[in-house]
Structure formats: C-alpha cells, structure tokens
Amino acid sequence: MKELLYYIKSLFSFKWLYNLVELFVEKVLRLSMETRLGESIHFFIYDIIKIAILLSIMIFIISYIRSYFSPEKTKSILSKYSKVTGNIMASLLGIVTPFCSCSSVPLFIGFVESGIPLGVTFSFLITSPIVNEAAFSLLIISPAFGMKIALIYVVTGVLIGVLSGIIIDYMHLENEVEEYVYQMQVADVAVQERDSKERFRFAIQNVKDIIHRVWIYLVIGIGIGAIIHGAVPAELLIKYAGPDNPFAVIIGVVLGIPLYSNAMGTIPIAEVLLTKGVGIGTVLSFMMAVTALSLPELILLRKVIKPKLIAVFVVLTGISIIIVGYLFNAISHLLM
Amino acid sequence: MNIKVLGSGCKKCKQLEANVQEAVKDMGLEATIEKVEDFKDIMSFGVMSTPALVVDGEVKFSGQLVDVKNLKKYLI
Numbered sequence: 001m002k003e004l005l006y007y008i009k010s011l012f013s014f015k016w017l018y019n020l021v022e023l024f025v026e027k028v029l030r031l032s033m034e035t036r037l038g039e040s041i042h043f044f045i046y047d048i049i050k051i052a053i054l055l056s057i058m059i060f061i062i063s064y065i066r067s068y069f070s071p072e073k074t075k076s077i078l079s080k081y082s083k084v085t086g087n088i089m090a091s092l093l094g095i096v097t098p099f100c101s102c103s104s105v106p107l108f109i110g111f112v113e114s115g116i117p118l119g120v121t122f123s124f125l126i127t128s129p130i131v132n133e134a135a136f137s138l139l140i141i142s143p144a145f146g147m148k149i150a151l152i153y154v155v156t157g158v159l160i161g162v163l164s165g166i167i168i169d170y171m172h173l174e175n176e177v178e179e180y181v182y183q184m185q186v187a188d189v190a191v192q193e194r195d196s197k198e199r200f201r202f203a204i205q206n207v208k209d210i211i212h213r214v215w216i217y218l219v220i221g222i223g224i225g226a227i228i229h230g231a232v233p234a235e236l237l238i239k240y241a242g243p244d245n246p247f248a249v250i251i252g253v254v255l256g257i258p259l260y261s262n263a264m265g266t267i268p269i270a271e272v273l274l275t276k277g278v279g280i281g282t283v284l285s286f287m288m289a290v291t292a293l294s295l296p297e298l299i300l301l302r303k304v305i306k307p308k309l310i311a312v313f314v315v316l317t318g319i320s321i322i323i324v325g326y327l328f329n330a331i332s333h334l335l336m
Numbered sequence: 337m338n339i340k341v342l343g344s345g346c347k348k349c350k351q352l353e354a355n356v357q358e359a360v361k362d363m364g365l366e367a368t369i370e371k372v373e374d375f376k377d378i379m380s381f382g383v384m385s386t387p388a389l390v391v392d393g394e395v396k397f398s399g400q401l402v403d404v405k406n407l408k409k410y411l412i
Contacts, residue, residue: 072384
C-alpha cells in the first residue's frame with residue numbers, strides 16, 4: 001500500500017511540469033532560476049498550471065459523486081427525520097448535494113414547506129457553502145494543508161452546521177420566517193435519474209463552471225500570497241496572529257464574515273499565512289467565515305426570513321466558527 | 337413548443353437561457369421561450385434548484401447548466 005501511494009505521489013509530484021516550466025523560464029524568457037525574478041515567475045506559472053490540473057481532476061471526481069444527489073432527493077430524505085438526527089443528516093447531505101446559492105430561496109421554501117424543521121434546514125444551508133468542492137479540493141492539493149486538514153475542515157463544517165441548526169431549532173424561531181412560506185404549495189416532482197453519460201457531462205460542466213468562476217480569484221490569491229511571502233516578515237505575523245494570540249481568531253472571523261470572495265482566493269493566502277506562523281485554527285476559521293456567510297446570500301434569504309432570524313443565523317455561525325478556531329489553535333500541535 | 341427557463345438571475349441561469357435560444361435557432365424550432373424568475377412560479381413546478389428547463393409543462397432537468405449541444409436532446 002505504501003509503495004502504491006509512493007508511485008502515485010511521484011506521478012502526481014509534477015516534476016515533469018516543474019522541469020518544463022523551468023525550461024520555459026530559462027530558454028524562452030531568458031531568466032536565470034537563481035534570480036528572484038526568475039524564481040518568482042517560475043513559481044507563479046508552475047503553481048497556476050499545477051493547481052488548474054489538480055483542481056479539475058478533483059472537482060470532476062467530487063461532482064461525479066454529487067451527481068447522484070439532488071436537492072429534491074435530499075428533501076425527501078430529510079422529511080423523514082426528526083430534530084437532532086435531522087440536523088446531522090442535513091449537514092452531511094449539505095456536503096454532497098450540489099446546489100447553487102441562487103437556489104437558496106426555492107430550496108429553503110421547499111424544505112420548510114415539506115415539514116423539515118427550521119434548524120435542520122439551516123444545518124444544510126450552513127454546512128453546504130463551507131464544504132464546497134473547490135475549497136476541499138484545494139486543501140487536499142495544497143502542500144501546506146493536505147488530506148488530514150481537509151478532512152478536519154469537513155468535520156468542523158458539519159459540526160458548525162449541526163450545532164447552529166440545533167440551537168436554531170431550540171430557539172423556536174418559526175415565526176421569524178415570512179408567513180407566506182408556510183402557505184406555499186410546492187409540487188412534488190418525480191426525481192430525475194441520470195445515466196452515466198449524463199453524470200459525466202454534469203461533472204465536466206461543473207469543472208468548466210468552477211474554473212471559469214474561480215480562476216481569477218485564484219490568480220489574485222496566489223499573487224497576494226506571493227507578495228505576503230516576500231514582503232511581510234514572519235515575526236510580525238507571529239506577534240499579532242500566532243497561535244498564542246487570544247484575539248487572533250476573533251479578528252480573523254470578524255474580518256472574514258463581510259468578505260465575500262470565493263473560498264478559492266483565500267486558500268493561497270491562508271497557505272502563506274500558515275507558513276508565516278499564523279495559527280491553524282485562525283486560518284481555518286478565517287476561511288470558513290469568508291465562505292459560510294455571504295452578503296448576496298443573506299440578501300436573497302431576506303425574502304423568506306425576517307431580520308431577527310438572519311441576525312441569529314449570522315451570529316450563531318460566527319460564534320461556532322470562532323469556537324472551532326480556538327479549539328484548533330489549542331490542539332494545533334497535534335494536527336501539524 | 338413552449339420552453340421555460342427557470343432561474344432567478346444568476347450567471348448560470350442567464351447562460352442557460354442564451355443556450356436555449358441558440359439551440360432553438362440551430363434546430364429551427366417553432367418555440368416560445370420564457371424566462372421564469374419569480375421563485376413562487378419556479379416552485380410551482382416542484383423545482384428547488386436552478387437553473388432548470390421545462391418543455392411543454394414537463395421538467396427536463398434542474399440544478400445544472402447544460403451546453404447548447406447537449407440541450408438539443410431535451411428539445412425534440
């Protein structure tokens with residue numbers, strides 16, 4: 001097993017790409033790899049191509065798996081569960097059910113109308129954007145993070161969704177939902193089954209879609225990462241945002257909530273921050289804060305939810321993320 | 337043929353509408369193409385994830401963007 005992993009790793013180590021780009025930089029651009037400029041350009045090109053390839057493969061695989069799920073299927077599964085089990089199932093299904101955040105409103109209405117408890121619906125809505133396939137893929141690919149941390153990220157995404165959802169249920173905020181939602185009749189559509197050709201096309205379309213949406217954030221993120229890498233001294237960051245700073249996590253989350261960019265852009269930056277000594281909990285919670293809560297989605301949700309519930313949603317999610325951040329900083333020596 | 341593109345205005349939904357228009361043109365079909373943006377109307381079809389395609393009252397697919405080439409088989 002170990003040998004097999006080793007061979008796969010060598011194949012995927014991209015040495016061939018490294019050499020190719022090196023040739024390009026030295027022969028075509030006529031820059032020496034010894035110079036700062038040559039090395040930076042090499043890094044930039046090599047990293048972008050490598051990430052593009054790996055990302056495409058991972059997103060394809062994940063999308064193919066996701067093609068077996070749909071919001072309609074999820075709704076019929078969830079309507080069979082009650083309270084806490086429902087929250088857990090909802091979070092887990094939130095990971096594998098593909099849905100675009102512009103569908104938040106129909107989805108919310110559909111779930112609530114079919115009798116799924118409010119908190120369970122929220123568990124789905126919270127975990128879903130956090131554990132998105134692109135962020136997960138990038139975490140696995142990135143040398144600074146890796147599979148272990150990617151899995152931890154997923155587990156915490158689920159935890160946050162489940163806990164926030166349970167609390168929302170407990171708070172009985174059903175009357176903070178716009179009344180008409182409960183009065184809507186939603187037709188029950190026969191769930192469409194896909195054959196393998198359609199799944200393949202769905203997966204490919206997703207890859208194209210995500211790369212298209214995300215490449216610019218990635219490039220900017222890698223660029224900013226490169227700048228921080230070169231320009232910001234590690235000591236400065238450790239002093240203000242290292243694992244021992246009690247405020248680092250709170251600052252990170254508070255900064256992250258209003259920021260809405262694709263999670264993608266944050267990962268290269270997070271990577272660099274990590275290597276500069278910022279705590280892993282701080283970094284992960286910043287990433288989650290950016291992705292879990294987005295202003296466009298909140299504006300959309302206002303159509304179905306009254307401001308009080310929106311506020312509860314934001315605060316609960318924010319607090320859970322902060323708690324998780326501190327937790328991971330505390331046990332960071334076990335993780336890295 | 338009556339074609340409805342269900343979607344509330346995000347990029348994917350607009351793209352689907354454009355793809356449908358092109359596919360219909362390519363195939364020389366006699367069809368009306370409507371964009372349904374109001375989510376109450378969208379939900380009356382039982383659709384929860386957009387973009388979605390409805391042809392002559394039947395939901396062909398939901399929750400994904402389909403390109404022009406693959407769209408055609410839903411339009412026969």
